[in-house]
Amino acid sequence: ETxxxxxxxxxxxxxxxxxxxxxxxxxxxxxxxxxxxxxxxxAAVLRSAISGDEIITLDRELDLIERYLAIQSIRFEDRFTCxxxxxxxxxxxxxxxxxxxxxxxxxILHGVADLEEGYIKLTAQEEEGDLLLTVSDNGPGxxxxxxxxxxxxxxxxxxxxxxxxxxxxxxxxxxxxxxxxSVLPGEGSRVRLRLPIRREExxxx
Numbered sequence: 536e537t538x539x540x541x542x543x544x545x546x547x548x549x550x551x552x553x554x555x556x557x558x559x560x561x562x563x564x565x566x567x568x569x570x571x572x573x574x575x576x577x578a579a580v581l582r583s584a585i586s587g588d589e590i591i592t593l594d595r596e597l598d599l600i601e602r603y604l605a606i607q608s609i610r611f612e613d614r615f616t617c618x619x620x621x622x623x624x625x626x627x628x629x630x631x632x633x634x635x636x637x638x639x640x641x642x643i644l645h646g647v648a649d650l651e652e653g654y655i656k657l658t659a660q661e662e663e664g665d666l667l668l669t670v671s672d673n674g675p676g677x678x679x680x681x682x683x684x685x686x687x688x689x690x691x692x693x694x695x696x697x698x699x700x701x702x703x704x705x706x707x708x709x710x711x712x713x714x715x716x717s718v719l720p721g722e723g724s725r726v727r728l729r730l731p732i733r734r735e736e737x738x739x740x
Contacts, residue, residue, distance in 0.1 A: 555574045555575075555577060555578040555581075556574070556578070558570065558571075558574040559571045559574040559575050559578075562574060569609050572605060572609070573605075573606055573609055576602035576603070576605050576606050577602075577606060579598075579599070579602050580599055580602055580603055580606075583595075583599055583632065583633070584632075584633060586632075588632055589631060589632055590629050590630070590631060590632065590709075591629070591630065591632045592626065592627055592628065592629060592630075593621065593625055593626050593627070593628045593629070593630050593659070593666075593668075594626035594627065596630050596632065596633070596634070596635055597619060597621060597626070597635075597657075599633065599636065600619070600635055600636065600639055600657070601619070603636055603639065603640075604617050604639065607643055611643070611648065611653075614647070614650065614651055614652070614653055615643065615647040615650065615652075615653030615654065615655060616653070616654055616655070617639070617654075617655040617656070617657065618654075618655070618656045618657070619656075619657045620656065620657065620658045620659075621657065621658065621659040622659065625659045625661075625666060627734045628666050628730075628732055628733065628734055629733045629734065630666075630668075630730060631705050631706065631709055634668075634702055634705065634706065634728060635657070635668060635670065635728070637698030637699060637701065637702050638668075638670040638698075638699070638702065638716075638726050638728070639655065639657070639670055640698060641670075641698060641699060641724070641726065642655045642670050642671070642672040642674070642724065642726075643655070643672075645674065645677070645724070646672035646673070646674030646675070646723065646724055647672050647673065647674050648674075649674075650673070650674065653672065653673065653674065654672065654673045655670065655671070655672045656669075656670070656671050656672075657669070657670050658671075661732065662729075664731075664732060665714070665729050665730065665731060665732060666728075666729070666730045666731070666732045667727055667728070667729055667730075668727065668728040668730070669719070669725055669726070669727045669728075670725070670726050670727075671723055671724065671725040671726075672723045672724055673722070673723045674723050674724060675723075676722065676723055676724050677718055677724045677726075681699075681718075682718045684700075685699055685700070685703070685716060685717065685718045685726075686717055686718055699716060699726065702716055702728070703715045703716035706728060706729075706730065710730065710731055713729075714729050714730055714731065715728070715729060716728055716729075717729070
């Protein structure tokens with residue numbers, strides 16, 4: 536029974552990839568480049584999401600973010616732009632897979648979705664030997680109750696924004712209570728991840 540379930544788990548993603556590949560080529564054949572692009576990017580995000588890698592380089596994470604942004608840009612008809620300002624020296628740093636996606640999703644859905652000219656920025660910097668990844672937007676900002684809940688020691692979600700709390704939990708489980716997610720004050724929303732700086736060469740052979 537266990538072997539059967541494992542085979543089914545392998546079959547389902549394979550079927551999805553083949554279906555998305557078919558959608559892509561239908562988009563090409565019918566001169567619908569957005570359909571082809573959407574299928575290609577969705578397949579890449581799906582493949583990474585179900586892969587066994589829990590920790591990846593920031594460079595790979597940013598590639599997934601760019602693909603996710605391309606999908607959402609089609610959905611929201613290019614009503615927002617996203618600037619990724621990450622120096623090259625940080626791109627070999629190791630991060631939990633898809634740790635940034637919920638932050639970017641939050642910025643889109645709760646920040647710029649209703650704006651005509653939305654703007655999102657993703658930055659990286661070093662502070663006291665830690666890596667700080669910040670996603671900001673020019674939207675209405677995070678509600679006060681969510682802000683206080685994210686920044687409180689108890690980390691109890693009052694409802695909504697569960698993705699932020701899940702990311703915080705993952706970071707703390709991996710690296711300890713010093714690290715995790717926080718919301719910064721100011722206009723719009725600014726959500727920050729604090730991670731230890733660990734690089735690709737630190738992985739065992």
